[in-house]
Amino acid sequence: MALKQQQPLDPAYLEKLQDYYAEHKVIPSYSVLATLWGISAKSWVAECVRRFEEAGYLDWTPDRQLKPGARFFERRLAHDTVQAGLPNPALADGYDMVTIDDYLIRVPSKTSLVRVKGESMIDAGIHDGDLIVVEQQPNANVGDIVVAIVDNEFTVKYLDREKGGFVLKPANKAFPVIRPKGRLEIFGVMAGLVRRTR
Amino acid sequence: MALKQQQPLDPAYLEKLQDYYAEHKVIPSYSVLATLWGISAKSWVAECVRRFEEAGYLDWTPDRQLKPGARFFERRLAHDTVQAGLPNPALADGYDMVTIDDYLIRVPSKTSLVRVKGESMIDAGIHDGDLIVVEQQPNANVGDIVVAIVDNEFTVKYLDREKGGFVLKPANKAFPVIRPKGRLEIFGVMAGLVRRTR
DNA sequence: TAAGCTACCGAACGATCGTTCTGGTGTCAA
DNA sequence: TTGACACCAGAACGATCGTTCGGTAGCTTA
Known part of the structure; x- marks a missing residue:
């Protein structure tokens, strides 16, 4: 019926x-x-x-x-x-x-938000004050935008590799490439971005 | 006391x-x-x-x-x-x-999402495929990023004024300024942005 | 050691809750 | 012309709501 x-x-x-x-x-x-x-x-x-x-x-x-x-x-x-x-x-x-949340978040328990500070990723369309949707995981692939922990602070950068090991590359020529001394501590991989403009 | x-x-x-x-x-x-x-x-x-x-x-x-x-x-x-x-x-x-939703949406009944097509607003950090959070309203101020209806399509641009009237300015020098012939039809004002990168 | 707090329990009560049922109106197809 | 149905009003009712008030146990302070 x-x-x-x-x-x-x-x-x-x-x-x-x-x-x-x-x-x-x-x-x-x-x-x-x-x-x-x-x-x-x-x-x-x-x-x-x-x-x-x-x-x-x-x-x-x-x-x-x-x-x-x-x-x-x-x-x-x-x-x-x-x-x-x-x-x-x-x-x-x-x-x-x-629904915006469903659109951005696939695994709620491993997803968090980090606020962007500075203009170092501006060429990737990531502005100061934006919120990065991060999927927490300890490793990532070259080319990913990652949230790493450097000097006890979150930093958002491209992950790249040099002969010395992994490095963090900004998307802004005015900023230097970060070459971590010890092990590079990755917090997670960028999965999305949220910006409020009003 | x-x-x-x-x-x-x-x-x-x-x-x-x-x-x-x-x-x-x-x-x-x-x-x-x-x-x-x-x-x-x-x-x-x-x-x-x-x-x-x-x-x-x-x-x-x-x-x-x-x-x-x-x-x-x-x-x-x-x-x-x-x-x-x-x-x-x-x-x-x-x-x-x-929720992220709550961060971006103030008046649900007047808010909708529009998908960005093209690179015309790339200097404002708005990429192809991004979702624009739009608060629907028939008018806006000069300097606002607006979603306008031009030739039956949504277009996202800065609202500006010339002596001839209102114009739509892209944030990318490779694109032309749009000078609408008749009345400029504004769908709403950008209130936020959502991007999925994974 | 009495008085005076704070933290909590428990019963009682009127107000408000959501449910149910009965009934009315407007519309449309048979 | 008559149902059938969707939309809505209103009353009636038991359940649950939040408030009030009185009471107890433990700790302070004087």
Whole structure:
């Protein structure tokens, strides 16, 4: 027996909830949701919540408290071609959904973030203040951008090899190549980059 | 009159709550908190919550629901120098974030992602294939990096003004300045950048 | 050794929670 | 014309919520 196709809910409901969550970091109660959505019956709120839950946007804690679901943090990824008159971006067509965290992080337990200091990697498009997504591992390949520990500080550089051993090369001619005296301590390999510009 | 100095609370309480929040993205109720903290009296939970609230770790929504406070996501040891042994690569901000998503997105309903095509903004550290975090809005200021719609395609450029009107300037001398014939249609303003390198 | 804290327990209570059920309205196809 | 269905209102209800208040055990201070 085929499952009955559920009518899609008003996307504005989800958006309002996401905005509320972004502000308060909490999912509100049914009565607050009713106000938020302009609905005056808790029973209908319950039904809407049920559908969002079914669609994966909401979930429950073991203690039966409402919480964000797996798809709650999805973002619209606009295609690079735009339809003819498309003033209203609410149209579902022309968008894929992506969650930024899933996009960048493959192994959460081995992934961390390091803030970039200085302009030594500017030719690789890595600016001062950017966050580097690092997959922690003790070794890397020549050509990888690695986060190494030099003089008790994190440093982001290209990994390269000279006859003397491994070296760290900046992507900026104004900076010198680093040739570590002892063993080169690698913290991890760069897997991504995050920059906030506003 | 000097304010009475409050006894510091057990830091383990806050840690347990932060762990719970990291898992469920929600602040639990008093009875769940009691279980979480190994306390059997809700009245005492209420007192602890009151002190966390006083210290800025917890807060209330306008609807009197408990939510994370301003200091909830703070890091204990936030500096980019590395301790002996393997470090916890904290953010130098003094604040940690729950998710990368949270770091980049302020208004989810008005935010979407656009993939960059080409090298026209390479001098701004924006590479081919990067994802631009866009806050959708119909106008912008000179100097902003904007996502505009030109010939039914998204294009990322600096917004500038010439005597003829607004123009779009690339960050790469090999590319021409775009002078739109009619009205310049702005999709939104760049608020961040995401790059995957692996 | 009594008084005065702090840390906690436990019962009681009114408010609010989410659920359930009954019912109304608008739309569309048969 | 009549269902069928989606959308929504409202009342009723037991469960759970957070608050209040009284009480206890242990440690200080005087």
